[in-house]
Amino acid sequence: MSFLKRKSGSEADPLIGKPGSFGIHRYLQGSANLFEENRLLKFAILGLFGITAVLGAEIYSSDQNRRTVIVPFGAGGDLYVTGTKPSVGYMSAMTRNVVALAGTYSAYSADQQFQALLGIAHPSAYNAMRDSLNAILDELADNPTLSIATYIRGDQPVTWTNTEITVPVEKVRVIGGVIRKFRGNLRIGYAIENGRFWLTHLIEDKFDGENR
Numbered sequence: 001m002s003f004l005k006r007k008s009g010s011e012a013d014p015l016i017g018k019p020g021s022f023g024i025h026r027y028l029q030g031s032a033n034l035f036e037e038n039r040l041l042k043f044a045i046l047g048l049f050g051i052t053a054v055l056g057a058e059i060y061s062s063d064q065n066r067r068t069v070i071v072p073f074g075a076g077g078d079l080y081v082t083g084t085k086p087s088v089g090y091m092s093a094m095t096r097n098v099v100a101l102a103g104t105y106s107a108y109s110a111d112q113q114f115q116a117l118l119g120i121a122h123p124s125a126y127n128a129m130r131d132s133l134n135a136i137l138d139e140l141a142d143n144p145t146l147s148i149a150t151y152i153r154g155d156q157p158v159t160w161t162n163t164e165i166t167v168p169v170e171k172v173r174v175i176g177g178v179i180r181k182f183r184g185n186l187r188i189g190y191a192i193e194n195g196r197f198w199l200t201h202l203i204e205d206k207f208d209g210e211n212r
Contacts, residue, residue, distance in 0.1 A: 086192055094197050095158060095165050098188050102202055103150025103169065107140040122191055122198035129199065146175040150186070163200070164189050171207070182207045 086094075101113045114133040121129045140146055149172045152158065156168030165188040173180045184207030189200035 086197070090197075091160060091165065092158070094190075095160075095167055095188065096152070098199065098202075099150055099152055099167060099169065099186060103171065103186065104148060105136075105140075106147040107144045110137055110140055117199065117202075120197060120199050122200045125189070125198075125200045129202065132202070143175055146173070148173055153183070163191065166205075184208065 098117070101117050105113050114137065117133065118126065118130055151170050151172075153168040153170055158168070159166050167186045167188065169184065169186050171182040171184075173182065185205045187201070187203040187205050189202070191198045191200055
């Protein structure tokens with residue numbers, strides 16, 4: 001019985017009968033194992049961060065390459081936006097719409113058309129565009145017989161960059177029976193954000209005119 005008791009006591013305390021250095025060795029070995037586990041944990045956390053970054057980049061890339069198909073009522077052709085890149089058909093359709101709204105109007109139609117333009121004005125450009133269009137409305141109020149018609153010229157190409165469309169146009173201004181024609185460029189500033197077309201500016205550039 002005493003033999004069993006001694007054995008049970010030695011299992012309860014493995015340091016009994018061992019030199020003092022044995023305890024130090026076990027402590028150092030345990031510390032080394034704990035350090036190794038912490039290092040592995042750090043590697044695992046860094047690995048998770050790396051995987052998260054890669055997945056985030058993949059999701060962002062997928063979102064940028066996602067195609068948004070936009071087909072207005074009665075329209076045809078390839079009208080779509082891939083990320084922030086619109087199709088040629090989409091740009092052509094938007095150019096015609098903006099020229100019609102901004103370039104052909106009278107005292108009776110201008111207010112409604114200009115409200116439609118302000119509906120696609122970029123928030124950063126809204127106030128400036130509103131003030132510019134209100135100035136035209138004031139001119140129309142003073143001259144109710146004034147009317148403007150603007151046509152895209154067929155002898156010059158429409159060109160665009162990532163931020164601006166340059167449209168060669170001919171403008172016909174009629175007031176009190178007097179007709180004047182102007183030729184120049186209408187510069188349409190734009191931005192594509194989340195598949196949506198925004199106006200950033202409308203500028204008439206290099207216009208010359210003649211009396212008739």
